[in-house]
Amino acid sequence: MKDFSCPQNMYSLKSRDGRNICFAGGDGCYLFDETGKEYVDLWNGFGSVLLGYNDExxxxxxxxxxxxxxxxxxxxxxxxxxxxxxxxxxxxxxxxxxxxxxxxxxxxxxxxxxxxxxxxxxxxxxxxxxxxxxxxxxxxxxxxxxxxxxxxxxxxxxxxxxxxxxxxxxxxxxxxxxxxxxxxxxxxxxxxxxxxxxxxxxxxxxxxxxxxxxxxxxxxxxxxxxxxxxxxxxxxxxxxxxxxxxxxxxxxxxxxxxxxxxxxxxxxxxxxxxxxxxxxNVQQKIREAGDRLILGVEQIIKKWGLPISITGNGNLFQFVLASSELSEAFYQQCTDNGIALYKDDNQCPSYAFDDNALRKVLSKFEEVLSSMALMFPGLLGKDIPIKRFHLAAYYQTDGCAEAMDYDEKVSLITELLYR
Structure with a gap:
């Protein structure tokens, strides 16, 4: 049987064997696929589910x-x-x-x-x-x-x-x-x-x-x-x-x-x-919970020495990774461990993301990042190339970050779109 597809299914979560994952339901900040597997959702439909699923x-x-x-x-x-x-x-x-x-x-x-x-x-x-x-x-x-x-x-x-x-x-x-x-x-x-x-x-x-x-x-x-x-x-x-x-x-x-x-x-x-x-006061509560999440993940990143950074704040944030190979592995490991993320783009927690979900997802990130430390020993302790931040800005905005100089901006857009 053929798997379903769409013109740009890069937004779909995929299983390790490459199949698109279909979801059967959601509750609060959790998604459930057709097998019953639970995912902590930080993707939230490209950030459109602000309150959470099945809101009362x-x-x-x-x-x-x-x-x-x-x-x-x-x-x-x-x-x-x-x-x-x-x-x-x-x-x-x-x-x-x-x-x-x-x-x-x-x-x-x-x-x-x-x-x-x-x-x-x-x-x-x-x-x-x-x-x-x-x-x-x-x-x-x-x-x-x-x-x-x-x-x-x-x-x-x-x-x-x-x-x-x-x-x-x-x-x-x-x-x-x-x-x-x-x-x-x-x-x-x-x-x-x-x-x-x-x-x-x-x-x-x-x-x-x-x-x-x-x-x-x-x-x-x-x-x-x-x-x-x-x-x-x-x-x-x-x-x-x-x-x-x-x-x-x-x-x-x-x-x-x-x-x-x-x-x-x-x-x-x-x-x-x-x-x-x-x-x-929904946005403030999301900000507080999201900031705690970012702090917790940053501590795990530091513990394992992986070249990963987080930009933004608890309402909307983005992971920046040192290489495309590291990025591919990170998002796949997150999916495998039950974390739903928007690949290479912004993550947006919902109002339903509470302390229980925080503890659960930090445990999952510990599993993800400890596994990646074993997969990429040569990257431990390395810096993130500045170009990866420039690319991350483009992935999130379709443009060039304010901090880049003029020549860097023109060079990046030329490389991405006109070569």
Missing amino acids: DIVKGFNYLISNRALSLQAPTSYLKQLSRLLLEDYPHKSQIGIFPTGTSAVRAATLAALQKTGKDFVLSSGYHGWDVMWSKGTRLFEPNSYGVIDFYYIIEKLEELVHLYKDRVAAVVVSPDFSYFGNAFYGKLFSICKENKLLIIVDDVKCGYRYAWGPSLSPEAFPADIYVVSKCIANGARISCLIGNEDIMKHISDFCFTSFFDIYSTASAVITLKKIKER
């Missing part, structure tokens, strides 16, 4: 919908109004939201709206905005693709250069915030360039919005954008994304609709999730 408030909400014969309802409901109020209170200068099935479709709609509003034909971009051909690379580095999108890969000097080169043709800058490799000074410079040149700013907050605290990842007061898109953290894995802006931009997407526009499952999930994370 989500289940209670769905039971209410079922008992009221509303679970498959495809019509306007009070949940739409509640969702709008919950989101707009965090964006004091915005007046409308648009609902989309995915972050990809919402960011695409925001970009098209910016092009229509300005009548211009180029957009400058940094970060991952979804699996859409709109974001494909240009034929040459720093040149527009067939959709008029130019990726500057978080290289602020290149952004300035492109703005001046195409000044009368650029409608907007689209950026996905990241806080492992970029600080407020970077975003301050980016926003300043946009404001000086009267460019619209689209913040693709699909990954980081509501991740670190209640609300957008970039303060609307300090970093006022024209359009925001939020998704992953707002509905505990349900299929929904929200575009937030004012009427002058939102009118350009007023005719947008899709088959499940009024899907009560998604809007109810978002309302229940947002209310809970606001009332329970």
Whole structure:
């Protein structure tokens, strides 16, 4: 029998014999595969399951919908109004939201709206905005693709250069915030360039919005954008994304609709999730538990002398390993020992990750890292090459870390994408 596959199944967890692992259920911070094996989940559906699996408030909400014969309802409901109020209170200068099935479709709609509003034909971009051909690379580095999108890969000097080169043709800058490799000074410079040149700013907050605290990842007061898109953290894995802006931009997407526009499952999930994370200080509790996890794993890494580092904080962090061979072995060993990780990218613990799970997963990491010390004796005590940090930044952001110098950034992107 053939194993299932997908165009890019690198995100699938695989057994040691190479078969994709299928999951049958989940509870709290645990996944269970079809054989009943348990995994401590730090992947959480690319970071979209913020509360954890089988959350009691989500289940209670769905039971209410079922008992009221509303679970498959495809019509306007009070949940739409509640969702709008919950989101707009965090964006004091915005007046409308648009609902989309995915972050990809919402960011695409925001970009098209910016092009229509300005009548211009180029957009400058940094970060991952979804699996859409709109974001494909240009034929040459720093040149527009067939959709008029130019990726500057978080290289602020290149952004300035492109703005001046195409000044009368650029409608907007689209950026996905990241806080492992970029600080407020970077975003301050980016926003300043946009404001000086009267460019619209689209913040693709699909990954980081509501991740670190209640609300957008970039303060609307300090970093006022024209359009925001939020998704992953707002509905505990349900299929929904929200575009937030004012009427002058939102009118350009007023005719947008899709088959499940009024899907009560998604809007109810978002309302229940947002209310809970606001009332329970969810992000702070995730941060505290995640920080304890990072500290514990770092102590085990130090004990065995392996060249592995961790960037980020307890809300979102990434493993950086000294070689591709070490990386392959690490992620496979973790899978074998019942730890579900997002390979080479960011890990995002959920609210359900508690002290019991911490003790369990640290024991598993002890097994993983002690085995790897035997597998890679020649790497013990070695430093991690700086290029591995540069690659890790690219894997997480689709761009270049702020700390790299200009020539290193251009060289890395050329090597990865244009050779």
